[in-house]
Amino acid sequence: MSEEERISKILSTIRKIEESKQPVSIYFNQNSVPFSLAQYYRYRRILRKCGEEGLRDGRKDGNYTKMTERIKDYVITIVKDNRSIPSSQLQSKILNQFNVQISLSSLNNFRASASLTRLPAQKEEKYKRQKSGGGEILTSLSFFTNIIELYTKIIAEQVDIVRQSPSFKQNKELEKDNPDIRLHGKFTSEYNQLESVRENRFKSIDDKIEDKDFSAMNLFKMSEKTISRYNLALLCLPLVTSNGRSSRVNRVKGNDLSFLCGYNYKDASLNRYIQELKYLKVSDRLITATAKFWMDFWRNESEDGTYFVCYYIDGNTKALWSSNRCYKGRVTMLGRVMNCLENVFIHDGKGHPLYFQTFQGHADLG
Template sequence: MSRSTAYRWLHAWRACGETAFQDGRHGHLAKLREPVRTFLEMLLTPAPETPSREAQAALQKQFGISVSIGHLNHVRRQLGLSSRAARSKNKRFASSPSQEAHWQEGAGGLLLLASAQQTGLLTILEEALSGLASRKPSRLASLSSSSRFRLSLTLLFLGAVGLHRTWDLRSYTGDALALLTGRPRAYGYFHTERFLAEVAESNGAEMLTNALARWTTGLWYPSTQSGPCTNPSACFYVDGHRKPVYTDMLIPRGLVGRLSAILGCRALVLLHDARGHPLLATTHRGDHHLTLGLPAIVKRYEQETGPGAVQQIVVDREGMAVEFLALLGSEGRSIISVLRADQYAGLDSFTDVGDFVPLRVSKQGKILREVAPASITLPLPEQKGQSLQLRVALIRNLCHQVPLPPTEDEREYPKRWDADLNWEDRRWWDEGWQATPASRPATTPKLIPIVTTASTVDAVELAQMYIERWPLQENIIRDFLLPLGLDTNHGYSKKPVENSEVVKKRITLEKRLANVQRWAEGARKRSHNASKLYRKRCKLTKEQATELYRALNDHQIELEQQGMEHWLLRKTMKEQKALADAEIEKYQQRQWKAYHTSNQEFAKCEKYCREQREILRALEDLTVSKRTMYELDNRKDQVMTVFKVALTNLVMWTRDHYFPTSFAQATWKRLAPFFHLPGLIVQSDETVTIAFCSFNDRQYNRDLTLLCERVNAACPHLPDGRRLHFFAENVPRPILNMQKQCVA
């Protein structure tokens, strides 16, 4: 101890006595030893709603210690005796019921809240968030269950009130979100974004995704009915969706379909059932291919719903990779897709083509589309000599004509542009030449080959199953998920990763370099061997020609000595010389063949050597121009994607159960006015009654009346147990100039 401290304590003792040595710091952990904690448990267990201020006074009186309110609340939460939890139990949607009516915007959204309670969505979310709070010490654990519950409702209903991201809460002034979350005012940006970050960092994306799979399956396939797990013929649709991410840094890129551009993006894989309900969605980096995402999402879905739940899968042509189809087919799954344009070249590419039957007929009885069964065999690129046979539903679109593909002769010898004209009309260089319309090219109906790995299939059924993918999956994405904010990004934190684009280019160039080096060495050897063979054959040709001409000269001398007439000698020698020249020509042909082979291989060797230098230059340039790639943290985005998919299913379930039958195919754009409808709310201990403001359209008002009747007949309950009642009446609205009218 220093001398100054000793003098300071001595001065304090002389001034205040023993009280100068009392520790005035409050809330120290050492103060709540076992006797104190036992006394606190005995005090609060019978009455957990006791305020902490009364407990503080009891501890001061019993033990003579002073504990701060904050530390006392912390200890109470550890003991499970929080006064806040006791007071808010079964009263999450606070506010003491009042008979006084008050005007509320977005009152129709309470139907979504009641539906969330009825379908078990709120229970699923609460269980998942409770599991997160217990797994990892974080701020989630210090939040009360009521706060976690309301924050999760804030994230769930953001899209329902027209907000797409938590940042939009900064300028949000409405009351609809507060009504749906049971608060006087909605949570702000800071609290909501912090909660989202805590959920993402606590592995919430994984737990919420698994919970979504369980909930959607139970929602659309209850255990009392035949669900997809017990129906092998159930069809599932899998598709990819990319949403652009605009940033100055290089992130994994992919083709954004709606923009027709390759941009930095996030890739989503969505799983829909046969009726178009989105069952599951996962988020990946932008260059994630559908052939990788499909097996992953199917595996995750089956982990939550049972093995073998997904047997029949319909996927876009992006999944039309032969190796991929063979792999899934070996697992016993039936894959339905459409062939890419580079995988067939017309009707001749198919075998076992059956008779065409009508598939689509106009009102006038005209056949618009027809279909026929067929087969096609595609080679497996990675397995030489192996192939995959697919069954085909060959659709012929009679309304869409395409030019006939050119034949091999036409590709080699293309026709002139004026080949269809007479010789007199081809003199286009003459003055006064008149142009005529070009002849119409030969066309054929467009083919749409729908393929499947199944061994036997009905062509009409297969074609209809794939065609239904467009309204059942593409339209759900366009009409529900996108309006509810699926394309909105959440979370932009990044970490440097290996540049996948550079790696792909480098692998391709290195593979090409290895091949070119091998080819160059082979061409060099073949050129050398051909040169040796050429010299050898030149020598052989010379020897053979010398021998033949020597024999020919000897024979001529012999005939001259025999006294043969000159004209006959000349004729005979000419004939024998022709025979000798023919024999020599054979040797010369073999000689020149070796010569040309040597030149060709030499040219190849030169070409490959030049290409090696170009590839090495490209590799060096690739290293110099390499940019650092950053990968986005997709955990926040996946959490919000789960909430958006859950909200989409909730809206579709509410539409099917409460709205009139004319709304069976209604989209979010048509349903939103009913959920945004304002009204007068009257609350009691058992009911919440809402009198809606009418629309300006008669048909909408008739639909609203039917909606109220169906809701009142079903008697849905809010999370606090009160029943929900709707009425469609002409409710008086607040008028701003009422005072002015009264004065007038």
């Protein structure tokens, strides 16, 4: 029986029932009807809602196609290999493999009954390649040896010491000098030309600290994580500059700091951090702690049972160009006696640098 014949038979049967003027139940008892009483009412609802088109058999489109055992085994195999596969893709695979259209609801019900519901796909981590020129070797060693942690700990302790000192609270009440010449808190050319400002510029740190408002320094607002990041940036300066000066950070190569230390610091930030460390007067503690750190480090790394106590002392004289009166000494690379600074280094018996100190003029090593 074709689809058109089937629909025509259903319509003619319904028409006969309505024209008989008998109750529907009596008509079904007295006559042979090709469908049940419940199906009759179902057809009536479909006709009122969708018309004759609603009587067409949709099973040929796969809406009510039952899943065979072969299809079930096929679905189980695919889903176990890939739990994140959506039912729409599974439907396409079944159609290509068996030429059968299974509804999405049937697939979802079967997956739920077999405990094979879809799981969200895991996001693959995307790794971004960075150019560092091997700088990560230095940063890795600095964290492996805990030298950065040592610097951060000492600076943080010194910050707490200064914060608890009487001068911290006293200097907090100091007013800014010459506020009428400043522009929104910034120094102007007129401010820098003042005689009092020019004289104060060359004073020692001990004299400047007396009038220094520590609470205005960024260092007292930093967390230990930020201090550690600044220290790592200073350690990486020779890698991102040609001469280790912070002023060269503003060039293209200086952008590598964002990879090496986690933030792309510029010259102004690093220079201000160094200046604030100067007011902390933490250099002596850092030098002493660094020397002790490397002595302990190389002693622990040495495989020898005994440690040969022998130290080498070496000096490096650098020219100091200034019109002010300074201590003088012989600068070998220039072949003249002039203003200078001398860096004195102390190495252990195996040549490892342990300690250094800077002196004004010639340092008498004797």
